Amino acid sequence: MDQLSGLNPQQQQAMTVGGGPVLVLAGPGSGKTRVLTHRLAYLLGPLGVKPYNLMAVTFTNKAARQMEAQLEALLGHAPRGLTLGTFHATCARLLRREAQHMPFDANFVIFDDDDQRGLVKRILKEQNIDEKMHRPQAVHGRISRAKNELLLPADYPKISYRDEVVSRVYERYQQMLLSANALDFDDLLLYTAQLLEGNPEVREKYARRYEHVLVDEFQDTNQAQYLLLKHLASRHRNIFVVGDTDQSIYRWRGADYRNIQRFEADFPDAQVILLEQNYRSRQNILDAAMAVIKPNTHRTHKQLFSELGKGEKLTVQETFDGREEGAFIVNTIALGVAKGAEPGDYAVMYRTNAQSRQIEEAFLHASLPYKLVGAQRFYGRREIKDVLAYLRVVHNPADEPSLLRVINTPTRKIGAKTLSALRTLASNEKIALSAALLDLANGEGSQYYDAFSPAAARALVSFGKLLAGWTAEAPGMSSLQLLDKILADIDYQSYLDDGTEEGLDRWDNVLELRRLATEYDDQTLGDFLERIALVSDQDTLDDKANAPTLLTLHAAKGLEFPQVFIVGLEDGTLPHARSFDDVEAMEEERRLFYVGITRAKNRLYLLHSANRRTFGYSEPTDPSRYLEDVPDKLVEGGNPVLAGRPTRTVRVDQWAPPAEASVPILQPDYQAGMQVRHPTWGEGMVLNSKIEDGEEIVDVFFEDIGLKKLAASLARLELI
DNA sequence: GCATCGGATTTTTTT
DNA sequence: AATCCGATGC
Numbered sequence: 001m002d003q004l005s006g007l008n009p010q011q012q013q014a015m016t017v018g019g020g021p022v023l024v025l026a027g028p029g030s031g032k033t034r035v036l037t038h039r040l041a042y043l044l045g046p047l048g049v050k051p052y053n054l055m056a057v058t059f060t061n062k063a064a065r066q067m068e069a070q071l072e073a074l075l076g077h078a079p080r081g082l083t084l085g086t087f088h089a090t091c092a093r094l095l096r097r098e099a100q101h102m103p104f105d106a107n108f109v110i111f112d113d114d115d116q117r118g119l120v121k122r123i124l125k126e127q128n129i130d131e132k133m134h135r136p137q138a139v140h141g142r143i144s145r146a147k148n149e150l151l152l153p154a155d156y157p158k159i160s161y162r163d164e165v166v167s168r169v170y171e172r173y174q175q176m177l178l179s180a181n182a183l184d185f186d187d188l189l190l191y192t193a194q195l196l197e198g199n200p201e202v203r204e205k206y207a208r209r210y211e212h213v214l215v216d217e218f219q220d221t222n223q224a225q226y227l228l229l230k231h232l233a234s235r236h237r238n239i240f241v242v243g244d245t246d247q248s249i250y251r252w253r254g255a256d257y258r259n260i261q262r263f264e265a266d267f268p269d270a271q272v273i274l275l276e277q278n279y280r281s282r283q284n285i286l287d288a289a290m291a292v293i294k295p296n297t298h299r300t301h302k303q304l305f306s307e308l309g310k311g312e313k314l315t316v317q318e319t320f321d322g323r324e325e326g327a328f329i330v331n332t333i334a335l336g337v338a339k340g341a342e343p344g345d346y347a348v349m350y351r352t353n354a355q356s357r358q359i360e361e362a363f364l365h366a367s368l369p370y371k372l373v374g375a376q377r378f379y380g381r382r383e384i385k386d387v388l389a390y391l392r393v394v395h396n397p398a399d400e401p402s403l404l405r406v407i408n409t410p411t412r413k414i415g416a417k418t419l420s421a422l423r424t425l426a427s428n429e430k431i432a433l434s435a436a437l438l439d440l441a442n443g444e445g446s447q448y449y450d451a452f453s454p455a456a457a458r459a460l461v462s463f464g465k466l467l468a469g470w471t472a473e474a475p476g477m478s479s480l481q482l483l484d485k486i487l488a489d490i491d492y493q494s495y496l497d498d499g500t501e502e503g504l505d506r507w508d509n510v511l512e513l514r515r516l517a518t519e520y521d522d523q524t525l526g527d528f529l530e531r532i533a534l535v536s537d538q539d540t541l542d543d544k545a546n547a548p549t550l551l552t553l554h555a556a557k558g559l560e561f562p563q564v565f566i567v568g569l570e571d572g573t574l575p576h577a578r579s580f581d582d583v584e585a586m587e588e589e590r591r592l593f594y595v596g597i598t599r600a601k602n603r604l605y606l607l608h609s610a611n612r613r614t615f616g617y618s619e620p621t622d623p624s625r626y627l628e629d630v631p632d633k634l635v636e637g638g639n640p641v642l643a644g645r646p647t648r649t650v651r652v653d654q655w656a657p658p659a660e661a662s663v664p665i666l667q668p669d670y671q672a673g674m675q676v677r678h679p680t681w682g683e684g685m686v687l688n689s690k691i692e693d694g695e696e697i698v699d700v701f702f703e704d705i706g707l708k709k710l711a712a713s714l715a716r717l718e719l720i
Numbered sequence: 721g722c723a724t725c726g727g728a729t730t731t732t733t734t735t
Numbered sequence: 736a737a738t739c740c741g742a743t744g745c
Contacts, residue, residue: 185735415721554733
């Protein structure tokens, strides 16, 4: 295999550079991921490094999976034993392995956002702190920030009264997490960094093991991540990091692009390699990107260049309001598709998740399918959280928040009063709530039975029996079997089915979770739960569906699309109003815009709307100040935002739908004669397929049950 | 113990 | 606009 094939000289240099610290400064589209994968292949192949001695960290699981696949293609086989994953997943694995050194045990659960906020809330209540004055989210934000900066509760600076409160809550928060045998996202990094810092034996073990450490998106590492990398590389000093300060967009969660400077200071012998050639975008797009990022301070200019030609000019368009913005997008896509573009070529990017709704409505209205990136949308749902909470309690009985969530869902007549009695009992006996419940499962034989009123005792006993049953059977069951048993035991389907459409939707979501469990059925319950806790938004992206993608600018990092819309380019939205009074935050907003621009390969649409609705009120807006930095000559018809030009608001509503747009823009994926397999009905033959209301409807003849009409997007058909 | 209603509050971005 | 919270009534 010629490993050097297809790489430019700088990329080759990065791939084959000798040992020691290496810093690759890579502009957008310069083939960062390619370089990382090729370097891994180079180390594993020609240099003969064992997979076991390599670590590569990425920011999303998707990126990790992509690298894995490319690596397999380069090597001809899948390397076994390679440490490749996100920071969080890698740390979680390490902590489980080293749990004997930690104040928690190996089957800890990972608390998500909701759990974290819920915990803070409980503490605020417990300590009689006014939630109005100290918003749970804000308090948690400060705690999270402290952890990212390696500040422990004891070291938390107490300058103001607010600090005093945060510090008190922080301390209790850590206690409560430990007592639930739980870690939050930040803990995964913090504890790992602490372990490596404080325990020389463990540090040596891993520092010896990892002969090479490779890091993607280095500009978005925080202090905890930096410290742990430093320790991991302390023995061999072969640390290879790739980053771009201009794409640093996670300052608010502790990321510190100054880590790049820190790296150069800590490793003065670091070799620096610059990747400037862009293989993604047309030159017009790169010129716009450079012009937009230029006003930022403290940056070294990168001359982005492309050999793909100038390409088409950009479109800067004002619409009347958000509704028309959606209509403009949908019309433009319909027109483009009618002229031969693929629906999947398009992406729509926005600053805040709330903006997606109106865009979705426009797509729904036009019966156009779309893909929405965002894991939270699924995993944050009540029914999903409920079911996961059951699994979590069985996996880790110490998880009190989950226990409290499920103990009365569906309702079992265990209300506030009974709960507080149970709590009192548990704290008097110094046992966990779950332990008390498991004992109560013995009915009248339980030593705790008489501590409750007869009705309360009965309710607790029956729940205790359920819990005891699951806990006893779980070890011999797969996640899927356990899930099914729980769903059946609590009759969750009838609980959800309240006769409304929404109830059915909720049950569908549970079935979707069940499908996910099927995928991970060969893994342990702990792996399954961890997997779910650490999914990133990008991980939910379905590459196969040929439909436009809707996503936030943050979620767009690392991705590319032939045609890109960046919408809501108004002062207050991008830059976001919350950033106005902070110079650094404003620079980050600009970088966010830059990241969005550089996602586009061929065509870029910049949209702003004269009126924007927030909190239910529609208000006039000003175009984003960043639009003024887009050079006149790069924009079709000139940049309308520049002084002296009349605005040209289109009223899309009044457009006659373009004739071409009425052509169905979906092409059937199936055609008559194809052999397919359905998960329940087995093999069959496609008799016909057509597009109806934006859905592909396939007629399939199954041997056993005959003719069925199926929606291609829902039935999980598999081509044979 | 549970359902309903009205009012307040919310939106930045995510592993 | 949508969700969350607390108070009220059953």
